[in-house]
Amino acid sequence: MKGDSPREAAFEVLRAVSADDAYANLAMPAALRRHELRGRDAALATELAYGTLRGQGTYDSVVAGCVTRPLEDLDPPLLDALRLGAHQLLATRVPAHAAVSTSVDLVRRHVNEGAARMANAVLRRIGERDLDGWAAELAPSRDANLTGYLSFRHAHPAWIVRALNDALGGDEAELEAALRADNEPAGVTLAARPGRATVEELAGAGARPTRWSPYGAELESGSPARLAAVREGRAGVQDEGSQLVALALATAPVQPPDERWLDLCAGPGGKAALLAGLLTQRGGRLLAVEQHEHRARLIAQALAGDPGEHEVLVGDATQPSWPEADFDRVLLDAPCTGLGALRRRPESRWRRRPADVAGLRRLQSDLLRSALWSVRPGGLVAYVTCSPHLAETVTVVDDVLRGRDDVERVDARPYLPGVPDLGDGPDVQLWPHRHGTDAMYLALLRRTE
Incomplete structure (x- = not known):
C-alpha cells in the first residue's frame, strides 16, 4: 500500500463522509479492512478520522483564518486533508513536522503539487498556535459570549451547546464537562x-x-x-445506558398478568433482544415493531436463537394493527436527534439542524400516544430517547400527558439500582460525563384506567 496507511485510511473515511454522506462508523471498518490495519495502526486511523470529524467545525474556522478564499472554493479533498492536519496539530501528540508532512503527502497524492504547496503553508501557519491560542484569536470571549466560546473550543454547534446547557440547568462547569465528554472516544x-x-x-x-x-x-x-x-x-x-433503561422497564412492578410486551421502533434490535431474553425466562412473548424492513431483519437476527415465541412486525407504530390495551409493558425508544451519542457518531453534530427537533417532536408525541393506547390499565410504558434535548424528552411527556387523568408518572430512579446522580426524578437522564454512558432519557408511565 502506498503512503502512510493509517492516514490514508482516515482520509478515505473523511472523503466518504464529506462526498458521499457516509456514516463514519460504517466507513471506518471498511477502510481498515482495505488497508489491512490492525492493533495500533487501526487505533491510530480511527482516532484520526473520528477526532477530525468531531472537531470539524472548529478546524474549519481555523483553516478559514489561514486562507484567502472561502472554504467552499477549496478542492474538497484538499479541505479534508487540511482538517486532518489541523486535528493532528491541535489535538494530538503527533509531532508538528509529522502532522504537516504526512498531510501534505496526502494532498500531493490525491490532488496535485500546487495544492500540496498550499497545504504546507496553511498547516505551518496553523501550527504556530495551540488550540487555546486559536480560540483567543477566533472565538468570542468567554465572558461576552459563553455559548460561542464553548462552541469553538469544544467543537459543538452553538444550538447544541444551548440545548445541553438547558438540560443541565445552566450549570457552566457541568456543561463544559458534558462537551468534553462528547469529544472522548466511547468504549x-x-x-x-x-x-x-x-x-x-x-x-x-x-x-x-x-x-x-x-x-x-x-x-x-x-x-x-x-x-x-x-x-x-x-x-x-449495546451501551450500558441503553441496557439500563430497558432493564428499568422490565423490573418496575406490574400486577399480573405480565406476559405480553411490546417494543415499538425496535430496530436494530439490541433492546428487543435483552427484553426477549428476560421475557422468555418468564414464559411471555415480545412483539417487536419496526417500520423499515431492513431494520426489521436486524431485529430478527438479534432474536434468532432465543427459544421464546417472539414476533417481529413490519409496520407503522403510530397506526397500531393490534387491539387497544393489549400489552403489559411497552418500550418506546423513540426516533430522535441522537444528541446523546455524539461521541459514537462523530459527524452527526455537524449534520443535525435545529429544525430536525420540531419534526421529530411531532413523531415522538404521536408514538407516545400510541404506546399509551397499547398498554393495559396497570401496565407500564417506558419513553426513551438517546437525546438530552428538553424538546425531545421531558416536554414531550408533559405535552402528551397534559389534560389526561389516566396516566401517572412513575419514579424511575429506584429501577436503576446503584446508579448515582440521577437528579430529583421522577424521570432519569443519564450523561456521558456523569455515568460514562450515552445520554439516555427515561420516563416510566403507568396507565391507570
Whole structure:
C-alpha cells in the first residue's frame, strides 16, 4: 500500500463522509479492512478520522483564518486533508513536522503539487498556535459570549451547546464537562443476552463487567467479533445506558398478568433482544415493531436463537394493527436527534439542524400516544430517547400527558439500582460525563384506567 496507511485510511473515511454522506462508523471498518490495519495502526486511523470529524467545525474556522478564499472554493479533498492536519496539530501528540508532512503527502497524492504547496503553508501557519491560542484569536470571549466560546473550543454547534446547557440547568462547569465528554472516544460495551450468554463468559474472553447493568461487559480493545458469543448472536454491542433503561422497564412492578410486551421502533434490535431474553425466562412473548424492513431483519437476527415465541412486525407504530390495551409493558425508544451519542457518531453534530427537533417532536408525541393506547390499565410504558434535548424528552411527556387523568408518572430512579446522580426524578437522564454512558432519557408511565 502506498503512503502512510493509517492516514490514508482516515482520509478515505473523511472523503466518504464529506462526498458521499457516509456514516463514519460504517466507513471506518471498511477502510481498515482495505488497508489491512490492525492493533495500533487501526487505533491510530480511527482516532484520526473520528477526532477530525468531531472537531470539524472548529478546524474549519481555523483553516478559514489561514486562507484567502472561502472554504467552499477549496478542492474538497484538499479541505479534508487540511482538517486532518489541523486535528493532528491541535489535538494530538503527533509531532508538528509529522502532522504537516504526512498531510501534505496526502494532498500531493490525491490532488496535485500546487495544492500540496498550499497545504504546507496553511498547516505551518496553523501550527504556530495551540488550540487555546486559536480560540483567543477566533472565538468570542468567554465572558461576552459563553455559548460561542464553548462552541469553538469544544467543537459543538452553538444550538447544541444551548440545548445541553438547558438540560443541565445552566450549570457552566457541568456543561463544559458534558462537551468534553462528547469529544472522548466511547468504549465498546456488550450485552449478554439473557438465557444465551453470561457476563462471566464475556469476562472470560477478556471483557470487564460494567458497573450497573448485570448483563453488561466492557471490551477494552479489539473487535467484538473476536468473542464467540458475539459471533453467534448470543451477545451484542449495546451501551450500558441503553441496557439500563430497558432493564428499568422490565423490573418496575406490574400486577399480573405480565406476559405480553411490546417494543415499538425496535430496530436494530439490541433492546428487543435483552427484553426477549428476560421475557422468555418468564414464559411471555415480545412483539417487536419496526417500520423499515431492513431494520426489521436486524431485529430478527438479534432474536434468532432465543427459544421464546417472539414476533417481529413490519409496520407503522403510530397506526397500531393490534387491539387497544393489549400489552403489559411497552418500550418506546423513540426516533430522535441522537444528541446523546455524539461521541459514537462523530459527524452527526455537524449534520443535525435545529429544525430536525420540531419534526421529530411531532413523531415522538404521536408514538407516545400510541404506546399509551397499547398498554393495559396497570401496565407500564417506558419513553426513551438517546437525546438530552428538553424538546425531545421531558416536554414531550408533559405535552402528551397534559389534560389526561389516566396516566401517572412513575419514579424511575429506584429501577436503576446503584446508579448515582440521577437528579430529583421522577424521570432519569443519564450523561456521558456523569455515568460514562450515552445520554439516555427515561420516563416510566403507568396507565391507570
